[in-house]
Structures are given as C-alpha cells and as structure tokens.
Amino acid sequence: xxxxxxxxxxxxxxxVFGAATIARNSGxxxxxxxxxxxxxxTAMLNQETGxxxxxxxxxxxxxxxxxxxxxxxxxxxxxxxxxxxGDSRLQRALSDEARRSARWxxxxxAQIEGLQRVDRYPTVAQALADKSTMDGxxxxxxAYDGQLTAERNADLSAQTWFAAGLGAVxxxxxxxxxxxxxxxxxxxxxxxxxxxxxxxELLEVSESETESRxxxxxxxxxxxxxxxxxxxxxxxxxxxxxxxxGDRDQETPLRGLELEQLKPRSCMAVRLSRPYERRSGExxxxxxxxxxxxxxxxxxxxxxxxxxxxxxxxVARDKAxxxxxxxxxxDSVMQAAPILANQRNLALAELRAxxxxxxxLPNRRAADETLKRMTAHAGRLLSPMSAVxxxxxxxxxxxxxxxxxxGDKALAAVAQILGSLLRASDFAARYGxxxxxxxxxxxxxxxxxxxxxxxxxxxAGAEISNIGxxxxxxxxxxxxxxxxxxxxxxxxxDRALYTAKAAGRNRVxxxxxxxxxxxxxxxx
Numbered sequence: 001x002x003x004x005x006x007x008x009x010x011x012x013x014x015x016v017f018g019a020a021t022i023a024r025n026s027g028x029x030x031x032x033x034x035x036x037x038x039x040x041x042t043a044m045l046n047q048e049t050g051x052x053x054x055x056x057x058x059x060x061x062x063x064x065x066x067x068x069x070x071x072x073x074x075x076x077x078x079x080x081x082x083x084x085x086g087d088s089r090l091q092r093a094l095s096d097e098a099r100r101s102a103r104w105x106x107x108x109x110a111q112i113e114g115l116q117r118v119d120r121y122p123t124v125a126q127a128l129a130d131k132s133t134m135d136g137x138x139x140x141x142x143a144y145d146g147q148l149t150a151e152r153n154a155d156l157s158a159q160t161w162f163a164a165g166l167g168a169v170x171x172x173x174x175x176x177x178x179x180x181x182x183x184x185x186x187x188x189x190x191x192x193x194x195x196x197x198x199x200x201e202l203l204e205v206s207e208s209e210t211e212s213r214x215x216x217x218x219x220x221x222x223x224x225x226x227x228x229x230x231x232x233x234x235x236x237x238x239x240x241x242x243x244x245x246g247d248r249d250q251e252t253p254l255r256g257l258e259l260e261q262l263k264p265r266s267c268m269a270v271r272l273s274r275p276y277e278r279r280s281g282e283x284x285x286x287x288x289x290x291x292x293x294x295x296x297x298x299x300x301x302x303x304x305x306x307x308x309x310x311x312x313x314x315v316a317r318d319k320a321x322x323x324x325x326x327x328x329x330x331d332s333v334m335q336a337a338p339i340l341a342n343q344r345n346l347a348l349a350e351l352r353a354x355x356x357x358x359x360x361l362p363n364r365r366a367a368d369e370t371l372k373r374m375t376a377h378a379g380r381l382l383s384p385m386s387a388v389x390x391x392x393x394x395x396x397x398x399x400x401x402x403x404x405x406x407g408d409k410a411l412a413a414v415a416q417i418l419g420s421l422l423r424a425s426d427f428a429a430r431y432g433x434x435x436x437x438x439x440x441x442x443x444x445x446x447x448x449x450x451x452x453x454x455x456x457x458x459x460a461g462a463e464i465s466n467i468g469x470x471x472x473x474x475x476x477x478x479x480x481x482x483x484x485x486x487x488x489x490x491x492x493x494d495r496a497l498y499t500a501k502a503a504g505r506n507r508v509x510x511x512x513x514x515x516x517x518x519x520x521x522x523x524x
Contacts, residue, residue, distance in 0.1 A: 029083060030152040031189045035196070035331065036079040037148065041141050042200060043073035044101060046338045048134060051108050053346065055115070055122055061345045063112070064306040065338045073101060087151075093144040100137040104130060156186050192328065195223055200335055209233070209343040213244040216336045220315055223332070224325045227317040231303075232290075234264050234311045241267060241290075241311070266290050269300040269312040275330070276300045279320065290314065299326055301333040305341040356430040358408055359415035367429035367437050368486075374427065374439055375486045378479055386448030386478040388438040389493045390414075390455065393471045393505040395434040402467055410464050414472070417458050422451075437490075445478035445510055452476055452508040460506060471506035473497060482511045 050066030053059070077098055084090035107130055114120040122130075160183070199219045206212040213231040220229040233242040241262040266289035269276040278284065278291050278298045291298045297320040303311040313333050315321065321329075356363045362370065371387070378385040392398075392414065399407040411434065418428040418436065431437040438455075440448050452474040459472045475497025483489040492511050500509035 028189070030148065030155065031193065033080065033083045033148050034145070034152075034193050036076045036083060037141060037145055038193075038196065038200070039076040039335075040073055040080065040097065040101075041138070042335060042338075043069040043076060044104075044134070044137060044141075045069075045204070046342070047073070047105070047108070049342055051112065053342065054112065058115070059345070062342075064308075064345075065342050066108075066112075068306045068338060070105065077101075090144070090147060090151075093140065093147055097137060097140045097144060100133060100140055104133040104137060107133065192223070195219065196331065196335065199332060200339075203336055203339045206339075206343065209340055210244065212336065212340055212343055216313065216332065216340075217244060219332055220313065220329055223328050224315060224317065224321065226319075227315050227321075227325075229316075230314045232262070232267060232270070232311045232314065234270060234303075234309060239263060241270070262290065267300065267312050267314075269302045269314075270309050273302055273304065273309050275302070275326075277326075297321060299329060301330055303333060303337045303340060305337050310337070310341055310344065359412050359430050361415050361418075361436075362427075362429040364429065364431055367427075367431055370427050370429070371437075371439060371486045371490070374441055375479065375489065378441060383442050384444040384478055384480070386440045386443045386445060386476060387489050387493045388440065388448055388452050388455075389431070389475045389490070389497045390436040390438065390452075390472050391497055391501070392434040392459075393473055393501075395470075398467060398470070406466050410467055410470060413462065413464050414459060414470070417462060418455065421455060421458060443478075445476060445481055448476045448478060449508055449510050456506065456508055473500040473505045474508040475500055476508060476510040478511075 046065045046069035050062045050064065050069060053062035054066065077094065080094055081091065084094060107126065111122045111126060111130075115122075199215065202215050203212050206215060213233065217229045217231055221227055228245070230243050230245045233244070235242050241264055243262070264270050267276075268286075268288035268291070276288060276291070276298075277300070278288065280295055280297050288300070291300065291314070294316050296316040296318055298314065298316050299321050300312050300314045302309045303313065313329065315325075315329055355361070355366070374385060392410070395407065395410075398410060411430070414436065415428070415430070418438065422428055422438065425441055427439040429437050438451075440451060443451070456472055456474055459470055461469070463469060475493045475495065477483060477489050477492035477496055479489055482492045496509040496511050500507050503509065
C-alpha cells in the first residue's frame with residue numbers, strides 16, 4: 001500500500017510537473033508573441049523616425065534606421081505568423097497590420113525616391129495621409145495585442161484550473177504550489193513585458209544619447225539580479241570607447257575597474273560584431289582587454305544597427321548568467337540600438353548645423369541663440385556682460401592678392417588665437433565673412449576693452465604663412481551700460497566697430513571712446 005501510494009504520488013507529482021512545464025512553455029510562447037508584436041511596432045516607429053529625419057535634413061544617414069526597421073518588421077511579422085499558427089483571428093489581425101504597413105511603406109518609399117531624384121519634398125497632404133496610415137497601423141497593432149492578451153488570459157485560466165484539479169487528487173497543498181508556480185511565471189513574464197515597454201517609451205522621449213545609455217544600464221541591472229552593466233559608445237573619430245556605468249557599480253564585479261583609455265578593438269564584442277561570453281577563470285585563446293580585467297562571469301552584446309557596431313553592452317555577475325537573462329539582455333539591446341543610433345545622428349546633425357566648417361567656431365545662428373541665453377542670464381544675476389565685434393582689416397585685399405584659400409587659412413588662424421586667449425566661460429563665433437563675435441560674461445566695458453586690446457595685439461603680432469601679418473578692428477559694448485536687449489547690444493558694438501574703422505583701423509573702440517593703437521602695428 002505504501003509502495004502504491006508512493007507510486008501514485010510520484011505519478012501525480014510527475015503529472016503536476018508536466019502540467020507546470022506545459023504552462024511555462026505556453027507562457028513563454030505568449031511572451032514571444034507579445035515581444036514579436038512589440039518589435040513590429042518598434043520597427044515601424046524606427047522607419048517613421050528615420051524617414052522624418054531624412055525629410056528634415058536630407059542626410060542619407062537617417063535612411064539606415066529606415067531600412068533597418070523595414071527588415072526588422074518583416075522578420076517580426078514572419079515570427080508572429082509562425083507563432084500564431086492556425087489561429088484564424090490572429091492571422092487576420094496580422095494580415096491587417098501587414099497591409100497597413102505595406103501601404104505606409106509604399107507611400108514613404110515613393111516620397112524618398114522623389115526627393116532623391118528631383119528634390120520633390122513631401123506635401124502636407126502626403127504627410128497627413130502617411131500619419132493616418134501610421135495611426136491605423138498602431139490601432140491594428142493594439143487590437144492584435146488585445147487578442148494576444150485575451151488568449152493568454154484564457155490559457156492561464158485553463159492551466160490554473162487543470163493544475164488545481166490535478167493537485168486535488170494528491171492534496172490541497174500540491175494544488176496551491178502548482179498554482180503558485182504558474183502565477184509566478186505569468187507575473188514574471190508580465191513584468192518583463194512591462195519593463196521592455198517602459199524602456200522603449202523612456203528611450204523614445206530621452207533628451208540625449210547619454211541619458212538613453214544610462215537608462216539602458218539601469219534597466220539591465222534591474223532585470224538581471226546582482227549584475228553590473230556598462231554601455232560602451234564607439235567614438236570612431238577619437239578611436240576610443242566611452243563607458244557609461246550605473247549607480248551600483250561599486251557593489252558589483254565592476255568595482256574598482258578602470259574603464260578609461262579603451263579603444264574599440266579592446267572590446268571583443270565590438271571587434272567580432274557578435275555576442276561574447278566568458279566564464280570566470282576561463283582560459284581563452286585571446287582575452288578581451290575589457291573582460292580580462294574583471295573576475296566574474298560576463299556577457300557582452302554588440303549594439304548593431306544596419307550591420308554597423310556603434311558600441312556594446314557588458315553585463316557582469318558573480319555567478320553565471322542563465323539563458324533567460326541573456327535573452328532578456330539581448331532583447332533590450334536590440335530594442336535600444338536603433339534609438340541610440342538615431343539620437344547620435346540627430347546630435348551630430350545639430351552640431352554640424354550650429355558650427356562653422358572653416359574655423360570650427362559656432363556659426364551665426366548658434367551665436368544669436370547664445371547671445372539671447374547669456375543676456376538673459378546676466379539680467380537674472382544683475383551682472384555685466386560685454387559684446388565685442390571683431391573685423392579683419394582690408395581682408396578683401398588678402399583674398400585678391402593671395403587667393404581665397406590663403407584667406408581661409410587666415411580666418412582659421414584668427415579663430416585659433418581667440419581660442420587660446422579667451423576664458424572657458426567666454427564665447428566666440430564666426431559672425432559672417434571676416435567678422436567674429438565675442439561674448440564676455442561678468443565683464444564690464446573697460447575690462448572688455450582690455451581683452452579686445454590683447455586680442456588686437458595678438459592678431460597684429462601673428463605671422464601667417466604666405467600672408468604675413470593681419471590687423472583687426474574691434475567694437476565693444478556692454479550690458480547694462482550701453483544696452484538692455486541683445487539686438488541693441490550688437491548694434492552698439494557694431495557702431496563702435498565702425499568708429500574704430502573710421503579712426504584708422506587696427507584699434508579698439510567702445511561706445512564712448514576710441515582706444516589708441518600702437519603706431520608700429522597700425523594698418524596702412
């Protein structure tokens with residue numbers, strides 16, 4: 001009897017175990033379906049962001065996320081159809097999403113090709129039609145998610161009743177345990193889905209790539225218990241990896257790790273363009289320069305966008321990462337990579353739009369914005385601020401005699417002189433042609449005139465290759481003595497500059513006087 005009872009308990013226990021396994025696999029399948037649905041929506045949003053960036057800047061770099069999103073959507077759609085199997089309702093919902101996506105993509109592709117061929121920008125009507133199509137796709141995706149949720153809830157309910165009924169044969173305790181396992185698995189999957197959705201939403205509204213990388217670090221450290229994470233940005237121009245770590249790195253295997261002075265080739269995931277793993281103490285043919293410094297089990301995922309590696313994500317823990325943890329990390333990295341790439345491209349486009357390519361100084365648009373900001377700041381603090389307009393004397397003769405190429409070199413040389421003599425808090429910009437604007441915070445008119453005189457002397461004393469020496473005239477005006485508004489301040493500085501020119505050039509003039517010049521440096 002005891003043997004029979006034990007056998008029955010083992011059989012029932014095995015059945016309960018089997019039921020729990022089926023429930024877990026079902027929950028995993030549901031989660032994969034949900035993940036594929038979210039990936040379709042993310043891919044469409046990436047396409048929309050890339051196309052919008054291209055239409056706004058005409059920069060081909062924005063087409064990378066557009067085409068990458070197209071490929072990702074197709075893969076996610078194929079996965080969703082495979083997971084849906086013979087479920088006709090899900091297949092119809094997926095067909096609706098595919099139809100709306102194809103309609104949006106065809107219209108957008110035609111607009112891109114029109115812009116590339118004949119510089120024909122999308123019309124307002126086309127933009128509104130695209131928006132309507134995209135809204136329809138979002139609604140279809142939301143309806144599909146609702147069907148998945150309903151079926152998942154139905155499956156969970158059936159599994160719970162089955163486990164409860166089977167467990168009742170043995171005891172109420174077994175029923176409770178089985179139900180608890182199922183529910184905990186379901187809660188875990190729901191938390192994972194909520195976490196991925198939260199990460200995506202926060203990344204999409206993030207204000208910078210640095211903020212997004214920190215969000216990714218915190219997200220991974222939250223989903224992988226006891227881990228430390230670091231995101232490395234590949235800075236190709238400086239040939240280095242820029243690390244971002246979380247707030248808990250001193251409590252993890254990354255404590256005390258020197259992450260500076262790293263090259264892109266230092267990270268094997270970046271170097272190989274594929275995931276890289278290493279167990280603590282494992283003897284590998286070639287050690288990763290980053291992972292080799294850490295005594296822990298490691299997993300490193302490359303940030304891949306359109307086949308290009310823009311960085312990597314390193315996860316370290318005192319005990320090995322399980323397959324589930326690695327999958328979660330990989331899903332998070334795949335979701336974050338295109339958003340990080342878009343933010344980097346937008347930041348680069350903004351920097352180029354605000355910089356003068358010849359001198360490397362801010363351009364006039366950036367100068368006007370900075371002038372307003374610094375004027376407002378000076379007004380709030382009730383502190384003085386001065387503006388200095390600098391104009392190179394007889395610069396047209398330099399271009400006529402020596403050529404525009406040498407004239408460009410002279411402008412670059414003047415920019416270097418300004419950068420070497422001004423404070424870190426000062427601002428210098430190329431204001432147009434051979435004219436430069438200098439803003440001096442916490443500086444009254446008299447001190448600004450002294451600064452201008454030092455700059456004048458430095459420019460006059462500099463020897464420029466193939467040209468010789470140059471001179472410059474300066475106009476100085478200050479807040480609040482000479483003006484109360486940014487535009488008025490520039491007008492007053494411009495009038496002072498005109499006074500310096502009229503007085504013979506190569507000198508500094510303020511709104512109320514002309515500062516003398518050295519005769520031996522006087523312009524002819």
